Amino acid sequence: MPAGPVPELEARAEACAERLRDADSVLLASHIDADGLTSAAVAASALERAGIPFDTVFSKQLDADEIAAIAATDHETVLFTDFGSGQLDIIADHEAAGEFTPVVADHHQPADADTEFHLNPLLFGIDGASELSGAGVSYVLARALETGSRSDNRDLAALAVVGAVGDMQDSEGALHGANEGIVEEGVEAGVLEANTDLTLYGKQTRPLPKLLEYASDVRIPGISNDHAGSISFLDGLGLHLKADGEWRRWADLSAEERQTVASALVRRAVASGVPADRINSLVGTAYTLVDEETGTELRDVSEFSTLLNATARYDRADVGLAVCLGDRDGALDRAQKLLRNHRRNLSEGLQWVKNEGVTVEENVQWFDAGTRIRETIVGIVAGMAVGASGISRSKPIVAFAEKGDGEVKVSARGSHFLTRKGLDLSAAMRDASRAVGGDGGGHNVAAGATIPAGEREAFVAEVDLIVGEQLG
Incomplete structure (x- = not known):
């Protein structure tokens, strides 16, 4: 087996991979958020490349009824991704009854039970909430399943990073811990870039005034939640920030233009009395999927993860999975329509909470x-x-x-x-x-x-x- 990105998990990952290779067929069961979808996509890609037949199902919540339905299928082996650890007591009962053999690739807190093929960072002293996501665990398993082609499955690191960011494991400005090994492999495989940049959401798709106006994590008086203020701020920078009468996006700017805007934004924050720790959070590590088109939701991992949340959370996990697996036509169009609906629902929901x-x-x-x-x-x-x-x-x-x-x-x-x-x-x-x-x-x-x-x-x-x- 080649050296994996998380050495502590290598031996267990290899044991899980061997069990999957021995299976006549596998049922891949996964969660519905961005981390769950990317977990499934990484696992599905690895199973397909290894020539292992499989079917895929998704669930909002893995409970006793869902596990019973899974047990009723014809698959002798079930691979759980991004859930399963917390339900091991129920899963173990079905395993003991001979209904299926579970392989669990998860990062959530385990129940008071265990199974032989249980791949979870928490069992090896690694924090599953901040250091390795469900997609990261699936990636470790995929590396153990590699068949000597496609960069040893290292190209799947891109999806693993989308899952980690979707799980908010970069909330302190960058991915850390076991995630760093996955980032390194993605960079080495040429599918990922990691650069210091503004941490604002929407750098690929939002016009500059909207980028600043909606940047709510760090509230800057006169800019945040202030469309006219954002325009006034940008107009005062002396840069040509429009093209053919339309505002450019952050992704359209040169490195020098980005530096000018970022420096001015920090100065405004300081002058407005924004606390130093909040100002520092304006800058962090940005992760870019280099094979995706500039200016699309798929180029930036944060926007990619939001796109995925807009699919499975509205009962269209099939759309999100198809996008993860490379469909850039029909599935992407449907995902973008779902994203517009998702954003509207989030905005209305947030406003309701603020009002109430x-x-x-x-x-x-x-x-x-x-x-x-x-x-x-x-x-x-x-x-x-x-x-x-x-x-x-x-x-x-x-x-x-x-x-x-x-x-x-x-x-x-x-x-x-x-x-x-x-x-x-x-x-x-x-x-x-x-x-x-x-x-x-x-x-x-x-x-x-x-x-x-x-x-x-x-x-x-x-x-x-x-x-x-x-x-x-």
Whole structure:
């Protein structure tokens, strides 16, 4: 086996790869967010190249019913990507009954059970919430499955990085830990570039005034959420920032023009009293997929991940997977239409939360969107709302949305600052939901659960108590 990007996982990855090679056929089951889609795409590419027959299914949440449906298929081997670890106790029961052999490539907190073919960074002292995503784990497995062609599957590093960024593992300005080995392999394979740049979202597709106006992570008075102010700022730079009467995009600028705009933006932030740590976050590492067309959502990994979220979260995982696997015609057109709808829903959802506000408990803050925000995106909206007026950055935020069939979806978001103080939302969601007859899990910084309708108040009380104990 060639040297892998994450040495600690090599032996387990090889064992998992051998099991897949021995299978007559494989059912590939994956999650529906950007990390889940890229996890599936990496695994699907590797299985196809290795000549292993497989079918693919996606699920919003892997629960007992979903696992039972998987067990009812004709596949003797099931490869779970970007979920499975948190459900190992249920999976192990089906394995013990001889219904299928599981291979789990995941990065979420494991349940109190295990299986022979379990590839998870948390088992090897690597943080799955910040150092290796689900797509990264799939990539480690793909490298173990390589057949001596296509750069040893190193070209798949591009999708693994999209998954990591989609999982917000670059929230401190760059990917780090085990992710760095994947970035290095992607650069070596010629499919990825990593350069210091502005961290603003939309550098490939948004006209410059919109790029600055919508840059909400670092709020600069007179520019953020101010279209006229953004135009005035750009007009004052003495640069030719329009072409044929239309505003250029960041991707259209020369290195010198970018430096001029970035320097002026930092000076404005300093003059406006923006805290130094927020100003520093304006600049970080940008990851670019060099084989994709400049000015498209696929060129920048952040925009690519958002495009993917706009597919599977609206029941079109097939579209997102097709884009990941290289369809640049029909699937990409459909994905872009879904993206426009996704952006509108996020904007409307965020505005609703700002208008309604949140309820603040001693240790957490929460809102109940009911049917106003789709349950597949309520977690994204919750994360976007943190820092808005009346919504604190110092407490985790918990969001509820109707799921149907007497169930409620819960999503929780924290910060790496809080996890360093002891916050573990995975444990909080799991324990609080089970206390009211539901179930949940995830990462320390972001997690989710499903609970019975009518149990919100009891759940909030329980999660508030648990988070209070975690934060001391």
